[in-house]
Amino acid sequence: MYVKKSPFTHLSFVFILLTMCPITRSVAREKAAAAGTIAAPETAVLWRDPVDIASRDLFYGPGGKEHVPQGTFTFDKEDLKGTNPKFVVRGEDGQKWKVKLGIEARPETVASRIVWAVGYYADEDYFVSGLHVNGMPEHLHRGQKMIGPDGSVPNARLKREDKKKTGIWRWRQDPFSGTRELNGLKVLMAVINNWDLKDVNNAVYKEDGRDVYYVSDLGASFGTPGRSWPPRKAKGDLDSYTQSKFIRRVTATTVDFEVPARPRFVYWVDPKATWSRVHLGWIGRNIPRADARWMGQLLARLSANQIRDAFRAAGYSPEEANAFAAVMERRIAALTNL
Numbered sequence: 001m002y003v004k005k006s007p008f009t010h011l012s013f014v015f016i017l018l019t020m021c022p023i024t025r026s027v028a029r030e031k032a033a034a035a036g037t038i039a040a041p042e043t044a045v046l047w048r049d050p051v052d053i054a055s056r057d058l059f060y061g062p063g064g065k066e067h068v069p070q071g072t073f074t075f076d077k078e079d080l081k082g083t084n085p086k087f088v089v090r091g092e093d094g095q096k097w098k099v100k101l102g103i104e105a106r107p108e109t110v111a112s113r114i115v116w117a118v119g120y121y122a123d124e125d126y127f128v129s130g131l132h133v134n135g136m137p138e139h140l141h142r143g144q145k146m147i148g149p150d151g152s153v154p155n156a157r158l159k160r161e162d163k164k165k166t167g168i169w170r171w172r173q174d175p176f177s178g179t180r181e182l183n184g185l186k187v188l189m190a191v192i193n194n195w196d197l198k199d200v201n202n203a204v205y206k207e208d209g210r211d212v213y214y215v216s217d218l219g220a221s222f223g224t225p226g227r228s229w230p231p232r233k234a235k236g237d238l239d240s241y242t243q244s245k246f247i248r249r250v251t252a253t254t255v256d257f258e259v260p261a262r263p264r265f266v267y268w269v270d271p272k273a274t275w276s277r278v279h280l281g282w283i284g285r286n287i288p289r290a291d292a293r294w295m296g297q298l299l300a301r302l303s304a305n306q307i308r309d310a311f312r313a314a315g316y317s318p319e320e321a322n323a324f325a326a327v328m329e330r331r332i333a334a335l336t337n338l
Contacts, residue, residue: 046213047181050119053301059309061109062116063124069097069158075135075151078142084219085143088161089133096161099131101143104219105157107236109314110324111192111218117306118298120185121205121214124160127314131156155315163205169213170199171283176213183291184298185215190257190284191299191331193241195227195234196220197260197280222324226261238323246331248284255292255338257284289338296335304329 050056060068071092079086085101100108109127116122131153140147147153176182189197196217203216220227223235225244233240248256260280307328311321 044175044211044213045121045207046176046179046185047119048121050117050298053117053119053298054303054306056117056306057309058113058117058302058306059313061113061125061310061313062122063126063160067124067126067160069095069126069128069160073097073131073133075133075137078137078140080141082217085140085146087140087143089158097158098161099133099153100157100159100219101146101153101155103232103235105155106314106316107221107223108217108219109157110310110316111194111221113310113313114192114299114307114328115188115215115218117302117310118184118188118295120188121212122218123214123216126158126160128153128156128158129315130154131158163207165203166206166211167204168199169202169204171197171202174213180288180291180294183287184295186283187255187257187287187292187295187335188299189215190246190259191295191328191335192218192221193223193225193244193259194218194221195225195260195280197283224261225258238320241324242327247334250289250338253289254286255289256286259284292335293338296332296338299328299332300336 057064069091073089073091076088076090076096079088079098084104087099089097089099091097105127109125112122112125133147133151133153136147136151174182194215196219197215201215201217203214205212205214220235223237223240223244224233226234228234228240245258248258250256260283262281304325307325308318308321311324312318316324
């Protein structure tokens with residue numbers, strides 16, 4: 001005998017599937033966090049209280065003066081990941097460094113210092129205006145035109161390679177969803193206009209038995225709020241950073257930021273790369289005002305000289321450093337006034 005099933009049976013099944021969905025669980029965590037009912041697990045670390053923020057040296061950054069790359073470097077291998085030319089070198093002491101060339105070298109150096117200054121983990125990045133590398137191959141797959149015949153490498157970012165990467169983390173599926181610390185990180189990405197927030201740009205490292213969470217690629221900062229044309233305007237461009245809009249909308253309880261914005265239409269000639277960034281806008285939306293203000297208050301503890309030191313460390317002129325810092329300071333004030 002045929003028994004007609006109630007539509008509520010189907011609805012119940014759909015409800016069960018949705019509650020098992022990572023996205024739904026993430027939303028549930030965010031609501032629980034707003035009610036003060038969850039905290040980040042002790043085995044995973046995203047942020048540390050920067051109690052010494054006013055004394056942090058933003059010229060040398062998280063690696064400090066003692067880790068500044070010096071001496072002679074020897075080519076080790078080329079790195080073909082990502083979009084910017086990169087290769088690995090070894091110092092005289094055997095220490096490995098990853099060299100990045102192109103328009104990301106300067107903004108990434110600055111961003112690593114700002115992120116570290118307010119308590120997040122960051123790579124030890126240094127900007128070297130004139131690097132010399134022995135044993136450079138006659139041909140690189142990328143960036144060959146940027147390298148002199150004598151192994152001279154101008155305007156390079158060197159990242160210290162001494163941590164063990166265990167994987168990546170996802171903005172929607174992580175141990176921190178809904179916490180003030182993760183929301184603060186989203187706000188910080190908007191402050192510096194870091195729009196390339198693909199999951200693959202996040203890294204997990206093992207340190208002292210704990211999983212430490214990084215935004216490991218910060219090169220798409222201090223330019224436009226999204227991937228734009230021409231490319232040189234999207235990263236480390238003062239005019240773009242100055243003219244870009246910061247806050248999209250403010251409600252009684254939340255803030256929406258412009259970053260990350262959708263890629264410009266012209267980039268659909270590369271559908272795969274563009275599609276990976278189309279749906280990232282949610283990262284900067286629906287941030288609790290209290291969490292955005294908290295990040296503003298942390299950043300406000302930095303002095304004018306500290307912020308400018310971060311830009312000077314990346315080879316920007318004093319005039320450029322002052323102009324970039326002025327934009328950041330206006331954004332910090334907007335956050336603290338929420």
